[in-house]
Amino acid sequence: xxxxxxxxxTFIMLMLISFSLSxxxxxxxxxxxSKNEALEPIPDPWITQIIxxxxxxxxxxxxxxxxxxxxxxxxxxxxxxxxxxxxxxxxTLRVLLNDTGDKISKMMFVQEPTVRHHFEARxxxxxxxxxxxxxxxxxxxxxxxxxxTLDAALLSLGLSPADKQNINNGLEGEISFQRDxxxxxxxxxxIEERIFEGKPLxxxxxxxxxxxxxxxxxxxxxRYQQDDENSVLNGLYNKDGKSNNTSxxxxxxxxxxxxxxxxxxxxxxTGRWANHQGVDYRARYGTPVYAVAAGTVISAHYNGGYxxxxxxxxxxxxxxxxxxxxxxxxxxxxTVKRGHIxxxxxxxxxxxxxxxxxxxxxxxRFINPSNLRMVGAEKLNEKQMAEFKQQKExxxxxxxxxxxxxxxxx
Ligand SMILES: [Zn+2]
Numbered sequence: 001x002x003x004x005x006x007x008x009x010t011f012i013m014l015m016l017i018s019f020s021l022s023x024x025x026x027x028x029x030x031x032x033x034s035k036n037e038a039l040e041p042i043p044d045p046w047i048t049q050i051i052x053x054x055x056x057x058x059x060x061x062x063x064x065x066x067x068x069x070x071x072x073x074x075x076x077x078x079x080x081x082x083x084x085x086x087x088x089x090x091x092t093l094r095v096l097l098n099d100t101g102d103k104i105s106k107m108m109f110v111q112e113p114t115v116r117h118h119f120e121a122r123x124x125x126x127x128x129x130x131x132x133x134x135x136x137x138x139x140x141x142x143x144x145x146x147x148x149t150l151d152a153a154l155l156s157l158g159l160s161p162a163d164k165q166n167i168n169n170g171l172e173g174e175i176s177f178q179r180d181x182x183x184x185x186x187x188x189x190x191i192e193e194r195i196f197e198g199k200p201l202x203x204x205x206x207x208x209x210x211x212x213x214x215x216x217x218x219x220x221x222x223r224y225q226q227d228d229e230n231s232v233l234n235g236l237y238n239k240d241g242k243s244n245n246t247s248x249x250x251x252x253x254x255x256x257x258x259x260x261x262x263x264x265x266x267x268x269x270t271g272r273w274a275n276h277q278g279v280d281y282r283a284r285y286g287t288p289v290y291a292v293a294a295g296t297v298i299s300a301h302y303n304g305g306y307x308x309x310x311x312x313x314x315x316x317x318x319x320x321x322x323x324x325x326x327x328x329x330x331x332x333x334x335t336v337k338r339g340h341i342x343x344x345x346x347x348x349x350x351x352x353x354x355x356x357x358x359x360x361x362x363x364x365r366f367i368n369p370s371n372l373r374m375v376g377a378e379k380l381n382e383k384q385m386a387e388f389k390q391q392k393e394x395x396x397x398x399x400x401x402x403x404x405x406x407x408x409x410x
Contacts, residue, residue, distance in 0.1 A: 232251040286344045294314065
């Protein structure tokens, strides 16, 4: 046998082997396919992550094999559109990566489960749109009697802990529960719930609360609301427009949208986990920034990563920090009252967009400012009182409608 014939024979044998192998695989393929007709699994290019208790967007994104700077930057930008304090365990994040798998190209974040936030990466920024499924509004009057504590009574009525806290805070300004609450005291709560698929969603709007007790007497609270959904003034007030403010601490801005909370997060600049020593509030350039309590300005200057910062020392010993300001409204050494405009929102220092970094220094370190009990106003002003008066009447009429639906039908 010469060399040419040998090569030819080898070639034919290889052909035969590869043919039989391929038909074998083909058959195998067919066989597995016949078990599950037409359900050839198409890999879903979207990756789904569910927010666990205590989790955040950056914590679930870090489950993906992405550069830290990418996760940090995306989490930072998301805060421009979503108030991160509204993110709940069970919310779902769906992510579509780019062809090389090192960048996020699209995201969908599903909240509570009626709201869908859509994001698309466009170079350095995110394009955003929001889609909300229709919900029904339901007004409900809840009457209760005190057996042990108001806390327990409200919880047993199926109110969420957040709603319960809201009602407690409101009534505490009116009644000393420790001294005056008695078994058999009566209370009424009037709420507006959003109903989806027959079930109420969390965060009901509390429109009215009353409490009547043998020792405490009769007390009422009404909701005051401004057009701005995030206004710090929205909440419960007594009939004279006073709120329960025992802390004496206000908000640094008139409207609150938390874009990044206190604690560990992926730093958008370094891509490493870092401790965020304050709360970031998103706001427009030039928005006034207020001193949260009376005190003395101990610094008002440019300070590296914080940019233009103001620090105020308060008589209680705590210190507050306001960073990334566009401009200053105070000088070092000046004394300020709560609500004094200490500067304007900007993006100076280490920042990727207009926001206020608010820090609270106490006991030798920065602590979480969201533990502070901040109150929008101790008392509504004249213009707000006029609006409040009208809103009170509307709430009373709405409540009458719910209590006597027959009358409403006439
Ligand atoms: Zn910050």
